[in-house]
Amino acid sequence: MGASQKDFESAVNQVKLLKKDPGNEVKLKLYALYKQATEGPCNTPKPGLFDLINKAKWDAWNALGDLPKETARQNYVDLVSGLRSSSDSSSQVKPEADKKQAGYETLVITSEDHITKIMLNRPAKKNALNTQMYQEIMLALEAASKDDSTITVFTGSGDYYSSGNDLTNFTDIPPGGVEEKAKNGAILLRDFVDCFIDFPKPLVAVVNGPAVGISVTVLGLFDLVYASDRATFHTPFSHLGQTPEGCSSYTFPKIMGLAKAVEMLIFGKKLTAGEAYAQGLVTEVFPDSTFEKEVWTRLKAYSKLPRNAMRISKQIIRNHEKEKLHAINAEESSILQERWLSDECVNAVMNFLSQKAKL
Numbered sequence: 001m002g003a004s005q006k007d008f009e010s011a012v013n014q015v016k017l018l019k020k021d022p023g024n025e026v027k028l029k030l031y032a033l034y035k036q037a038t039e040g041p042c043n044t045p046k047p048g049l050f051d052l053i054n055k056a057k058w059d060a061w062n063a064l065g066d067l068p069k070e071t072a073r074q075n076y077v078d079l080v081s082g083l084r085s086s087s088d089s090s091s092q093v094k095p096e097a098d099k100k101q102a103g104y105e106t107l108v109i110t111s112e113d114h115i116t117k118i119m120l121n122r123p124a125k126k127n128a129l130n131t132q133m134y135q136e137i138m139l140a141l142e143a144a145s146k147d148d149s150t151i152t153v154f155t156g157s158g159d160y161y162s163s164g165n166d167l168t169n170f171t172d173i174p175p176g177g178v179e180e181k182a183k184n185g186a187i188l189l190r191d192f193v194d195c196f197i198d199f200p201k202p203l204v205a206v207v208n209g210p211a212v213g214i215s216v217t218v219l220g221l222f223d224l225v226y227a228s229d230r231a232t233f234h235t236p237f238s239h240l241g242q243t244p245e246g247c248s249s250y251t252f253p254k255i256m257g258l259a260k261a262v263e264m265l266i267f268g269k270k271l272t273a274g275e276a277y278a279q280g281l282v283t284e285v286f287p288d289s290t291f292e293k294e295v296w297t298r299l300k301a302y303s304k305l306p307r308n309a310m311r312i313s314k315q316i317i318r319n320h321e322k323e324k325l326h327a328i329n330a331e332e333s334s335i336l337q338e339r340w341l342s343d344e345c346v347n348a349v350m351n352f353l354s355q356k357a358k359l
């Protein structure tokens with residue numbers, strides 16, 4: 001016997017109580033099954049190209065064709081039941097409460113041994129940077145610049161360092177339309193990268209796994225980059241109809257030479273940790289089995305060095321290029337503002353959102 005109307009209504013209520021966000025793909029499935037179960041086959045007009053969210057919803061509903069209402073109702077109930085069991089075994093990192101700084105949802109920030117550690121904490125989304133995470137990182141950098149730590153460290157929770165910009169950032173269109181969205185995105189990007197350019201203390205990346213897009217490009221603004229041998233470095237900008245950011249159009253050719261920078265930034269060549277080390281983007285590579293232990297032992301020793309000497313040395317090394325970097329950041333952000341409105345970019349993002357096409 002199929003699910004009753006009461007089972008269906010109860011499942012609808014349970015969705016609102018899920019502890020873990022099931023992700024866009026599942027949310028689309030739930031939406032489609034709900035519509036099919038309550039209204040039958042999709043017979044509304046197809047939304048326009050730029051109405052990304054409604055178009056994705058419409059596609060999901062329409063894909064169910066003539067599926068009977070009763071089957072859709074049963075499939076909805078089964079899907080929710082599966083989600084409830086996996087939601088109960090959610091595995092986000094929850095470090096000891098006494099060391100953790102409160103007030104951040106997408107980051108876990110701890111301060112210990114004169115080190116402020118900023119951990120990207122959306123492991124279920126491979127630590128993709130959503131708008132909230134960009135904003136929280138800016139706040140965290142501002143706080144770390146003033147706290148009593150000597151060095152600041154970025155790392156990722158789970159198997160990825162970060163999968164780069166969260167592609168669903170492109171779907172939340174404000175009343176001013178896609179132009180306003182692109183303008184706001186360019187302002188956010190510029191402010192975000194400015195925080196890295198201006199950060200006054202030694203900045204360290206502990207790259208625990210694959211890194212993509214903007215999480216790779218800003219590495220050119222870090223002072224040390226330690227990588228697990230599991231890490232990879234990928235900037236697939238052309239594949240996404242986009243162009244370099246994070247000052248990489250300047251820092252990468254400077255770090256690795258024009259030929260290698262072009263291979264990464266234009267042709268999207270993915271580097272292994274060993275290759276990134278050979279090209280000067282990475283300071284040192286460690287075997288994954290001993291990565292955490294070796295890196296943190298090293299960083300704890302560095303963090304005991306005199307605070308002011310380290311800060312002033314960083315200024316001497318970096319300050320003469322700051323103005324140039326700010327200008328490059330402004331230019332890259334403004335070029336991206338236009339790119340985000342291009343068919344090439346819109347199609348690449350829609351392709352990811354609708355089919356979850358992988359890099």
Ligand SMILES: CCCCC/C=C/CC(=O)SCCNC(=O)CCNC(=O)[C@H](O)C(C)(C)COP(=O)(O)OP(=O)(O)OC[C@H]1O[C@@H](n2cnc3c(N)ncnc32)[C@H](O)[C@@H]1OP(=O)(O)O
Pocket residue numbers: 022023024025026124125126128129134163164165166167168169185186188189212213214215236237240242245352356357358359
């Ligand atoms: C203010 C705006 C500034 C903008 C600055 C511009 C920056 C440019 C860039 O950063 S370009 C890089 C953009 N990133 C990508 O294109 C990566 C897209 N993701 C993938 O290709 C794959 O997810 C993967 C290769 C990173 C990992 O594949 P895998 O099979 O191991 O895992 P899943 O695909 O199942 O991922 C698990 C869930 O995480 C979601 N997810 C992963 N990355 C992103 C992302 N970048 N944006 C949005 N969502 C992402 C993925 O969709 C899965 O979600 P689900 O569980 O709900 O299905």
